[in-house]
Amino acid sequence: xxxxxxxxxxxxxxxxxxxxxxxxxxxxxxxxxxxxxxxxxxxxxxxxxxxxxxxxxxxxxxxxxxxxxxxxxxxxxxxxxxxxxxxxxxxxxxxxxxxxxxxxxxxxxxxxxxxxxxxxxxxxxxxxxxxxxxxxxxxxxxxxxxxxxxxxxxxxxxxxxxxxxxxxxxxxxxxxxxxxxxxxxxxxxxxxxxxxxxxxxxxxx
Amino acid sequence: xxxxxxxxxxxxxxxxxxxxxxxxxxxxxxxxxxxxxxxxxxxxxxxxxxxxxxxxxxxxxxxxxxxxxxxxxxxxxxxxxxxxxxxxxxxxxxxxxxxxxxxxxxxxxxxxxxxxxxxxxxxxxxxxxxxxxxxxxxxxxxxxxxxxxxxxxxxxxxxxxxxxxxxxxxxxxxxxxxxxxxxxxxxxxxxxxxxxxxxxxxxxx
DNA sequence: CCGAAACTAAACTGGATGGTCTATATAAGC
DNA sequence: GCTTATATAGACCATCCAGTTTAGTTTCGG
Numbered sequence: 001x002x003x004x005x006x007x008x009x010x011x012x013x014x015x016x017x018x019x020x021x022x023x024x025x026x027x028x029x030x031x032x033x034x035x036x037x038x039x040x041x042x043x044x045x046x047x048x049x050x051x052x053x054x055x056x057x058x059x060x061x062x063x064x065x066x067x068x069x070x071x072x073x074x075x076x077x078x079x080x081x082x083x084x085x086x087x088x089x090x091x092x093x094x095x096x097x098x099x100x101x102x103x104x105x106x107x108x109x110x111x112x113x114x115x116x117x118x119x120x121x122x123x124x125x126x127x128x129x130x131x132x133x134x135x136x137x138x139x140x141x142x143x144x145x146x147x148x149x150x151x152x153x154x155x156x157x158x159x160x161x162x163x164x165x166x167x168x169x170x171x172x173x174x175x176x177x178x179x180x181x182x183x184x185x186x187x188x189x190x191x192x193x194x195x196x197x198x199x200x201x202x203x204x205x
Numbered sequence: 206x207x208x209x210x211x212x213x214x215x216x217x218x219x220x221x222x223x224x225x226x227x228x229x230x231x232x233x234x235x236x237x238x239x240x241x242x243x244x245x246x247x248x249x250x251x252x253x254x255x256x257x258x259x260x261x262x263x264x265x266x267x268x269x270x271x272x273x274x275x276x277x278x279x280x281x282x283x284x285x286x287x288x289x290x291x292x293x294x295x296x297x298x299x300x301x302x303x304x305x306x307x308x309x310x311x312x313x314x315x316x317x318x319x320x321x322x323x324x325x326x327x328x329x330x331x332x333x334x335x336x337x338x339x340x341x342x343x344x345x346x347x348x349x350x351x352x353x354x355x356x357x358x359x360x361x362x363x364x365x366x367x368x369x370x371x372x373x374x375x376x377x378x379x380x381x382x383x384x385x386x387x388x389x390x391x392x393x394x395x396x397x398x399x400x401x402x403x404x405x406x407x408x409x410x
Numbered sequence: 411c412c413g414a415a416a417c418t419a420a421a422c423t424g425g426a427t428g429g430t431c432t433a434t435a436t437a438a439g440c
Numbered sequence: 441g442c443t444t445a446t447a448t449a450g451a452c453c454a455t456c457c458a459g460t461t462t463a464g465t466t467t468c469g470g
Contacts, residue, residue: 029319109318110318110319110322112382113314113315113318113319113381113382114234114315114319116315116381116382117315117383120383123381123382123383123384124382124383124384126382127378127379127382127384131378155395155399158374158395158396158399161374161375162371162374162399162400162403164374165370165371165373165374166367166371168370169363169366169367169369169370170363170366170370173332173336174332176318176321176328177317177318177321177328177329177331177332178321178325178328178329179328179329179332190360190363194360194363194367195367197407198367198403198404198406198407199403201406201407202402202403202406
């Protein structure tokens, strides 16, 4: 989307390095990923890698930030403001669920949680490009819906967060902790219907 | 509580080892904690430590499991079945919030998330002694309240999970990702009141 | 086609760490 | 006081890994 990554770049194999690093970090986490493996995976020599990035940490946060930003944008679209509320909530919830249950989201979530002590800016990045982004989009929609008289909400931000949490409910937690592998369609529908119903009971007109 | 830990134990400095290991693992995670440091922290020689536990992994899951089990029991009490619903929801939410925002909970959550791939049983343990335990207790209460006619719930388990998620909403996430250090009283009240209100709007009579 | 810039493979350094081993010391029961 | 079980310090080993260096090779603009 932005054509060129600003700061530390130079040289033609930059993209290979990033791609290789992404794969390895995603699969193994920060500690687990060895620079040798990243270099091999990227089909690049270690020296080249180190000519781009002064050290492993910087490579890591570069990759992680990039990944957070790109993925969320893709998946967290919210319907146009004029779609009826129930429909909008349902489709948004399904999109969320798709993302939440993806292998990718699970992995990056785990890494961000684990490393957000060592890399404070990483936690922040994840939050902004995930939960916060969606909150903003939902808020914008809710604003319209309130104006239209379809919803009645005092604290719009709160409502947006609540909806997110309701959708995450159970399934995400169970997946993170390896209780289930993938939810069945029935499980998903139960959670989503429950979330929509609850939301409308509270904020519907 | 149980007097003696069953399997791998032998020798009189066992408790010291566990205590030292708990401190170090909690502060540093699995990889970050070196066995030398644990031994030093426990005032025990490395040889002694290895005479109790065949390796670091086993020491780790022993400690982690123990910690999951003990802490949750303490904090996740739910009011007696005859307390009015609104009151019960509010006090339970406050207890949850206390636990969720504690340094301890943050640390162990992070560790369990990070390591539940490497140690599948750990994730399971955490889930059972945390979210699942509370779900069961809430469910039991809700059952009574339904019978009493104070609530009307079809899917009680779902309701219990939903309430938990609503309480966790925003604050827990923000803390995990280092957006905020500790919530203010105002923030807490906003979330909890919002959760209770929403729950009652959906399931109140 | 030449020369600089980018890249490469692989050896190497230095440091950390899990786990073992040995030789010694304390403590308790007899 | 002697025996046995347990604990101790710390040296030691093998492994792994981040990061550097070197000596040689590819790529590509001019």
